[in-house]
Amino acid sequence: MSNIKIITFNVRGLQSDKSRKRKVDFLKRLDYDILCLQEMRLKTHVDVCELNKMWNTAHSIISIGEDSSDGVGIFFKKDAVNIIKRRDIIPGRLLLVDCCYYGQRLRIINVYNAPERTKKLQLLRKLKYLLEIGFNIILCGDFNIVTEATDRISKVEFKELRESKLLVKVCKEAALRDLYRHLHPHTVHY
Template sequence: MSNIKIITFNVRGLQSDKSRKRMVDFLKRLDYDILCLQEMRLKTHVDVCELNKMWNTAHSIISIGEDSSDGVGIFFKKDAVNIIKRRDIIPGRLLLVDCCYYGQRLRIINLYNAPERTNKIQLLKKLKYLLEICFNIIICGDFNIVTEATDRISKVEFRELRESKLLVKVRKQHFVIYTGTCIHIPSTTLDSIR
């Protein structure tokens, strides 16, 4: 299991049958092992069942929330996964799955951070505690936070906000390594500091 292909993607809504079918058809053609989706905008468990029927992959774990833009999901393409635990930390916004994937223990966290500052900070504080384990962690999602001036294009001068500082602090405290739009924390790093 040295190379896991992970895609994280903000789909900006799968609520209508037409957009759901079009997006699922597109995503199913991609080459991935684990797919994390954000901003799914599914409202009911009937919507979740309909998406699962269309998807028809090995395992799918979906969390819906109360806000119209909520919804995160983790999809596995192959059957080589055993789900140990699933928790909706913040329904529709912060989903945790502990699993065995090809015999290796993983914690996968998929998040879609809210636009409001207080909600962003609340999510990051919860995330911090989810990182305190001794096996591999994969974090995917849409943080909705800019931590460096080079991460945005704007005529407005970059200013590091409270939530940006908190994200950087969490990343440094837990030796988080950015790889693309995903974050990976090697278990060997965690083992060496315990």
């Protein structure tokens, strides 16, 4: 499979039944092969089971954490996936899945970074070592980090912070590209 359609989306919560149904119905209509969700806000494994019943996709891997805004998930629309390994590196914040998708070996990493600087830096340091592999990587998520002025709309002047520099360095060392920025190099947005 040469073209994989990937969507990454911060859902801002799937905890209430009404919100969950509305958002899941919307997401199921999207055209994707792999869907990475952040800020799912699921609290228990019962919530995860309820979401999986509604979703009814080929495979779903969900990680919940301790904080109320935690939660990341990776959803595959088709059965052509073989999960090799799943690791909750930071539960609800950093999820890793190694798989074969249509015969292609992939590592999918989904990130929902915390707002606190120390937790951001901790996650990025762990992430760096997860990128040192010999097959394709898909890195998705909400990093809660601005790496350049075109990634935000603000009247306050952009200042590159320590976590911004570390994210840029980690991505550069792993030869990763920001796909949105690659497709929209001059658009002021994220």
